[in-house]
Amino acid sequence: MKKFLLMMVAITSLLAPTLASAANSPSEKSTLTEIKERGTLRVGLSTFVPWAMRDKQGELIGFEVDVARRLAKDAGLKVEFIPTAWDGIIPALLAGKFDVIIGGMSITPERNMSVLFTTPYAHSGVQLAANRDIAGGKTTLDDFNKRSVTLAVRRGAFTVQTAKKYFPKAQLRQFDDDAQAFQEVLNGNAQAVLASSPKPEQMTIQYGNKLYLPFTERLSRGSEAFAIRHGEFDLLNFFNNWILLRNEDGWLKERHDFWFTTLDWQDQVAEGQ
Numbered sequence: 001m002k003k004f005l006l007m008m009v010a011i012t013s014l015l016a017p018t019l020a021s022a023a024n025s026p027s028e029k030s031t032l033t034e035i036k037e038r039g040t041l042r043v044g045l046s047t048f049v050p051w052a053m054r055d056k057q058g059e060l061i062g063f064e065v066d067v068a069r070r071l072a073k074d075a076g077l078k079v080e081f082i083p084t085a086w087d088g089i090i091p092a093l094l095a096g097k098f099d100v101i102i103g104g105m106s107i108t109p110e111r112n113m114s115v116l117f118t119t120p121y122a123h124s125g126v127q128l129a130a131n132r133d134i135a136g137g138k139t140t141l142d143d144f145n146k147r148s149v150t151l152a153v154r155r156g157a158f159t160v161q162t163a164k165k166y167f168p169k170a171q172l173r174q175f176d177d178d179a180q181a182f183q184e185v186l187n188g189n190a191q192a193v194l195a196s197s198p199k200p201e202q203m204t205i206q207y208g209n210k211l212y213l214p215f216t217e218r219l220s221r222g223s224e225a226f227a228i229r230h231g232e233f234d235l236l237n238f239f240n241n242w243i244l245l246r247n248e249d250g251w252l253k254e255r256h257d258f259w260f261t262t263l264d265w266q267d268q269v270a271e272g273q
Contacts, residue, residue: 031099031228032235040078043068044093045103046086050198050259052103055268063259067121068102070251071242090114094229100239101227115227118239121247122256125218126162127200129211130192131185138191139214145169150190152181159194162219186210194219198260205263 035041045052045064052062060081072079082098093101093115106124107117128151130138138144144151145167153159155174163172175181178195182203185193193200197218204211226239246252259265 030234031232032238035077035099035235040080041068041072041075041100042080042082042098044082044084044089044098044101046084046089048086048104049269050202050265052081052083054270056270058270061265061268063122063255064102064104066255066259067252070246070255071102071239074242075238090227093227099228099235104224105227106222107225111227114230116230116232116236117225117227118236119243120223120225121243121252122224123221124197124224125221126159126194127197127218128192128194128214129182129185129200129204130214131188131190132210132212134188135191135212135214141166141215144192144214147171149192152184152190152193154178154181154195157196158220159196163194166219196222201261202263 029037045060045068047053047060050062052060052064055061060083065081068079068081080098082092084092084097086103089101089103089105090111092098101115104122104124105111107120111117128144130144138149143149147169149167149170150173151163151167151170152173152175153163154177160172160174163170173181173184173190175184178193178199181193181195182199184190186207192214200213204213226243228235228239243252
Protein backbone atom coordinates (compact mmCIF):
# COMPACT_ATOMS: atom_id res chain seq x y z
CA MET A 1 0.00 0.00 0.00
CA LYS A 2 2.86 2.32 0.91
CA LYS A 3 4.58 1.61 -2.41
CA PHE A 4 1.32 2.32 -4.24
CA LEU A 5 0.92 5.70 -2.48
CA LEU A 6 4.50 6.66 -3.26
CA MET A 7 3.95 5.73 -6.92
CA MET A 8 0.80 7.87 -7.11
CA VAL A 9 2.63 10.84 -5.57
CA ALA A 10 5.36 10.47 -8.15
CA ILE A 11 2.89 10.32 -11.04
CA THR A 12 1.01 13.36 -9.72
CA SER A 13 4.28 15.29 -9.45
CA LEU A 14 5.10 14.46 -13.04
CA LEU A 15 1.67 15.50 -14.27
CA ALA A 16 1.34 18.63 -12.16
CA PRO A 17 3.00 21.02 -14.63
CA THR A 18 0.83 19.71 -17.47
CA LEU A 19 -2.39 19.93 -15.45
CA ALA A 20 -1.56 23.42 -14.26
CA SER A 21 -0.81 24.53 -17.79
CA ALA A 22 -4.12 23.12 -19.04
CA ALA A 23 -6.05 24.76 -16.23
CA ASN A 24 -4.46 28.14 -16.81
CA SER A 25 -4.66 28.13 -20.61
CA PRO A 26 -7.58 30.13 -22.02
CA SER A 27 -10.37 27.95 -23.34
CA GLU A 28 -11.45 28.19 -26.96
CA LYS A 29 -13.98 30.96 -27.53
CA SER A 30 -17.55 29.94 -28.22
CA THR A 31 -19.19 31.04 -31.47
CA LEU A 32 -21.62 33.21 -29.50
CA THR A 33 -18.70 35.01 -27.85
CA GLU A 34 -17.03 35.49 -31.23
CA ILE A 35 -20.26 36.93 -32.66
CA LYS A 36 -20.57 39.40 -29.77
CA GLU A 37 -16.94 40.49 -30.09
CA ARG A 38 -17.24 40.77 -33.88
CA GLY A 39 -20.53 42.63 -33.64
CA THR A 40 -21.80 40.91 -36.77
CA LEU A 41 -23.91 37.80 -37.34
CA ARG A 42 -22.80 35.95 -40.48
CA VAL A 43 -25.71 34.19 -42.16
CA GLY A 44 -25.50 31.57 -44.88
CA LEU A 45 -28.44 31.28 -47.28
CA SER A 46 -29.37 30.28 -50.81
CA THR A 47 -31.67 32.21 -53.13
CA PHE A 48 -35.12 30.63 -53.41
CA VAL A 49 -38.28 32.66 -53.99
CA PRO A 50 -39.69 33.87 -51.62
CA TRP A 51 -37.17 32.74 -48.97
CA ALA A 52 -34.38 34.93 -50.31
CA MET A 53 -34.03 36.75 -53.63
CA ARG A 54 -32.70 39.90 -55.23
CA ASP A 55 -34.76 43.05 -55.69
CA LYS A 56 -34.45 45.37 -58.67
CA GLN A 57 -31.56 47.18 -56.96
CA GLY A 58 -29.70 43.91 -56.41
CA GLU A 59 -30.35 43.83 -52.66
CA LEU A 60 -31.45 40.67 -50.86
CA ILE A 61 -35.10 40.52 -49.82
CA GLY A 62 -37.41 37.72 -48.68
CA PHE A 63 -38.65 35.91 -45.61
CA GLU A 64 -35.23 34.64 -44.50
CA VAL A 65 -33.71 38.07 -45.00
CA ASP A 66 -36.39 39.63 -42.78
CA VAL A 67 -35.80 36.95 -40.13
CA ALA A 68 -32.02 37.37 -40.08
CA ARG A 69 -32.20 41.17 -40.00
CA ARG A 70 -34.72 41.21 -37.14
CA LEU A 71 -32.67 38.64 -35.22
CA ALA A 72 -29.51 40.72 -35.56
CA LYS A 73 -31.32 43.96 -34.69
CA ASP A 74 -32.85 42.43 -31.54
CA ALA A 75 -29.38 41.34 -30.44
CA GLY A 76 -27.73 44.66 -31.24
CA LEU A 77 -25.71 43.14 -34.06
CA LYS A 78 -25.06 43.85 -37.72
CA VAL A 79 -25.85 41.11 -40.23
CA GLU A 80 -23.73 39.84 -43.10
CA PHE A 81 -25.37 37.63 -45.71
CA ILE A 82 -23.23 35.02 -47.43
CA PRO A 83 -25.14 33.55 -50.41
CA THR A 84 -24.06 29.96 -50.94
CA ALA A 85 -25.06 27.22 -53.38
CA TRP A 86 -27.56 24.89 -51.71
CA ASP A 87 -25.55 21.71 -52.29
CA GLY A 88 -22.56 23.24 -50.51
CA ILE A 89 -24.25 25.19 -47.73
CA ILE A 90 -23.77 22.62 -44.93
CA PRO A 91 -20.08 22.03 -45.78
CA ALA A 92 -19.58 25.80 -45.81
CA LEU A 93 -21.16 26.10 -42.34
CA LEU A 94 -18.95 23.30 -41.00
CA ALA A 95 -15.91 25.03 -42.52
CA GLY A 96 -16.71 28.20 -40.55
CA LYS A 97 -17.67 30.36 -43.54
CA PHE A 98 -20.62 31.70 -41.51
CA ASP A 99 -22.24 31.27 -38.10
CA VAL A 100 -25.66 29.95 -38.99
CA ILE A 101 -27.79 28.78 -41.90
CA ILE A 102 -31.07 30.68 -42.10
CA GLY A 103 -32.25 29.43 -45.45
CA GLY A 104 -35.51 27.50 -45.31
CA MET A 105 -33.72 24.30 -44.35
CA SER A 106 -36.10 21.53 -43.28
CA ILE A 107 -35.17 19.32 -40.36
CA THR A 108 -34.25 15.79 -41.46
CA PRO A 109 -32.43 12.99 -39.59
CA GLU A 110 -29.76 12.87 -42.29
CA ARG A 111 -28.98 16.58 -42.00
CA ASN A 112 -29.14 16.34 -38.21
CA MET A 113 -26.16 14.01 -38.36
CA SER A 114 -24.09 16.93 -39.66
CA VAL A 115 -25.67 19.99 -38.03
CA LEU A 116 -27.56 21.03 -34.91
CA PHE A 117 -31.08 22.35 -35.54
CA THR A 118 -32.99 24.94 -33.55
CA THR A 119 -36.69 24.64 -32.85
CA PRO A 120 -38.73 25.30 -36.03
CA TYR A 121 -39.44 28.92 -36.94
CA ALA A 122 -41.54 28.13 -40.04
CA HIS A 123 -43.45 25.29 -41.65
CA SER A 124 -43.80 24.44 -45.32
CA GLY A 125 -44.88 21.28 -47.12
CA VAL A 126 -46.45 19.91 -50.29
CA GLN A 127 -49.71 21.30 -51.65
CA LEU A 128 -51.88 20.53 -54.68
CA ALA A 129 -53.30 23.07 -57.13
CA ALA A 130 -56.03 21.98 -59.53
CA ASN A 131 -57.45 23.21 -62.83
CA ARG A 132 -60.90 24.73 -62.26
CA ASP A 133 -62.30 23.58 -65.60
CA ILE A 134 -61.17 19.96 -65.87
CA ALA A 135 -60.85 19.01 -62.19
CA GLY A 136 -64.59 19.40 -61.91
CA GLY A 137 -64.61 20.86 -58.41
CA LYS A 138 -62.81 17.92 -56.81
CA THR A 139 -62.20 18.56 -53.11
CA THR A 140 -61.16 15.25 -51.49
CA LEU A 141 -58.19 12.93 -51.68
CA ASP A 142 -60.40 10.21 -53.14
CA ASP A 143 -61.51 12.57 -55.92
CA PHE A 144 -57.93 12.76 -57.18
CA ASN A 145 -57.01 9.13 -56.49
CA LYS A 146 -58.50 7.79 -59.71
CA ARG A 147 -57.07 6.35 -62.92
CA SER A 148 -58.87 9.07 -64.85
CA VAL A 149 -56.83 11.76 -63.04
CA THR A 150 -53.47 13.01 -64.32
CA LEU A 151 -51.12 14.77 -61.91
CA ALA A 152 -48.08 16.84 -62.87
CA VAL A 153 -44.95 16.78 -60.68
CA ARG A 154 -41.30 17.78 -60.90
CA ARG A 155 -39.05 14.83 -61.69
CA GLY A 156 -36.87 13.70 -58.76
CA ALA A 157 -38.61 15.94 -56.23
CA PHE A 158 -40.16 14.85 -52.93
CA THR A 159 -43.52 15.64 -54.50
CA VAL A 160 -43.24 12.46 -56.60
CA GLN A 161 -43.20 10.36 -53.42
CA THR A 162 -46.10 12.39 -52.00
CA ALA A 163 -48.16 11.85 -55.16
CA LYS A 164 -47.54 8.10 -55.07
CA LYS A 165 -48.45 7.95 -51.38
CA TYR A 166 -51.77 9.80 -51.58
CA PHE A 167 -52.78 9.15 -55.19
CA PRO A 168 -51.43 5.70 -56.18
CA LYS A 169 -54.15 5.21 -58.83
CA ALA A 170 -53.57 8.53 -60.60
CA GLN A 171 -51.37 8.92 -63.67
CA LEU A 172 -48.16 10.90 -63.08
CA ARG A 173 -46.50 13.15 -65.62
CA GLN A 174 -43.03 14.23 -64.57
CA PHE A 175 -41.26 17.39 -65.73
CA ASP A 176 -37.80 18.87 -65.29
CA ASP A 177 -39.03 21.87 -63.27
CA ASP A 178 -42.11 23.19 -61.48
CA ALA A 179 -42.78 25.79 -64.17
CA GLN A 180 -43.36 23.06 -66.76
CA ALA A 181 -45.55 21.08 -64.37
CA PHE A 182 -47.76 24.09 -63.65
CA GLN A 183 -47.98 24.95 -67.34
CA GLU A 184 -49.29 21.44 -68.04
CA VAL A 185 -52.18 22.09 -65.65
CA LEU A 186 -52.80 25.63 -66.92
CA ASN A 187 -52.98 24.20 -70.46
CA GLY A 188 -55.59 21.68 -69.34
CA ASN A 189 -53.43 18.61 -69.95
CA ALA A 190 -53.47 17.51 -66.29
CA GLN A 191 -56.08 17.93 -63.58
CA ALA A 192 -53.65 19.05 -60.87
CA VAL A 193 -50.03 19.70 -59.94
CA LEU A 194 -48.17 18.93 -56.71
CA ALA A 195 -45.39 21.27 -55.59
CA SER A 196 -43.69 22.54 -52.47
CA SER A 197 -45.34 25.49 -50.77
CA PRO A 198 -45.65 28.37 -51.36
CA LYS A 199 -45.64 27.78 -55.13
CA PRO A 200 -49.18 26.29 -55.32
CA GLU A 201 -50.62 29.02 -53.08
CA GLN A 202 -48.96 31.78 -55.07
CA MET A 203 -49.92 30.35 -58.44
CA THR A 204 -53.58 30.15 -57.39
CA ILE A 205 -53.40 33.83 -56.45
CA GLN A 206 -51.79 34.72 -59.77
CA TYR A 207 -54.10 32.49 -61.84
CA GLY A 208 -57.21 32.54 -59.69
CA ASN A 209 -59.48 32.22 -62.72
CA LYS A 210 -57.82 28.93 -63.72
CA LEU A 211 -56.47 27.31 -60.53
CA TYR A 212 -57.81 26.51 -57.06
CA LEU A 213 -56.62 24.74 -53.89
CA PRO A 214 -58.84 21.71 -53.20
CA PHE A 215 -57.42 21.08 -49.71
CA THR A 216 -57.16 23.44 -46.76
CA GLU A 217 -54.37 21.33 -45.23
CA ARG A 218 -51.08 20.55 -46.94
CA LEU A 219 -50.40 16.97 -48.00
CA SER A 220 -47.16 16.97 -46.03
CA ARG A 221 -45.67 19.34 -43.48
CA GLY A 222 -42.05 20.38 -43.25
CA SER A 223 -40.37 22.11 -40.32
CA GLU A 224 -37.72 24.72 -41.11
CA ALA A 225 -35.06 25.60 -38.55
CA PHE A 226 -31.75 27.42 -38.19
CA ALA A 227 -28.74 25.14 -38.57
CA ILE A 228 -25.52 25.54 -36.57
CA ARG A 229 -22.47 23.41 -35.87
CA HIS A 230 -22.68 20.57 -33.35
CA GLY A 231 -21.71 21.47 -29.80
CA GLU A 232 -22.72 25.15 -29.99
CA PHE A 233 -25.32 24.90 -27.24
CA ASP A 234 -25.04 28.49 -26.02
CA LEU A 235 -25.80 29.69 -29.55
CA LEU A 236 -28.63 27.17 -29.77
CA ASN A 237 -30.14 28.55 -26.55
CA PHE A 238 -29.93 32.11 -27.88
CA PHE A 239 -31.62 31.24 -31.19
CA ASN A 240 -34.31 29.08 -29.57
CA ASN A 241 -35.28 31.84 -27.16
CA TRP A 242 -35.45 34.38 -29.98
CA ILE A 243 -37.71 32.07 -32.02
CA LEU A 244 -39.91 31.57 -28.95
CA LEU A 245 -40.32 35.32 -28.43
CA ARG A 246 -41.03 36.12 -32.07
CA ASN A 247 -43.54 33.27 -32.27
CA GLU A 248 -45.33 34.48 -29.17
CA ASP A 249 -45.65 38.09 -30.36
CA GLY A 250 -46.80 36.96 -33.82
CA TRP A 251 -43.98 38.60 -35.74
CA LEU A 252 -42.79 35.38 -37.46
CA LYS A 253 -46.34 34.52 -38.57
CA GLU A 254 -46.94 38.03 -39.88
CA ARG A 255 -43.75 37.97 -41.96
CA HIS A 256 -44.39 34.41 -43.14
CA ASP A 257 -47.93 35.28 -44.22
CA PHE A 258 -46.69 38.33 -46.11
CA TRP A 259 -44.13 36.39 -48.15
CA PHE A 260 -46.02 33.11 -48.55
CA THR A 261 -49.71 33.97 -48.85
CA THR A 262 -49.59 37.24 -50.79
CA LEU A 263 -47.86 38.60 -53.88
CA ASP A 264 -47.65 42.15 -52.51
CA TRP A 265 -43.87 41.94 -52.80
CA GLN A 266 -43.73 40.70 -56.41
CA ASP A 267 -43.10 44.09 -58.03
CA GLN A 268 -39.90 44.44 -55.98
CA VAL A 269 -38.28 41.30 -57.40
CA ALA A 270 -35.70 41.45 -60.14
CA GLU A 271 -36.64 39.75 -63.40
CA GLY A 272 -35.62 36.13 -63.91
CA GLN A 273 -36.23 35.00 -60.33
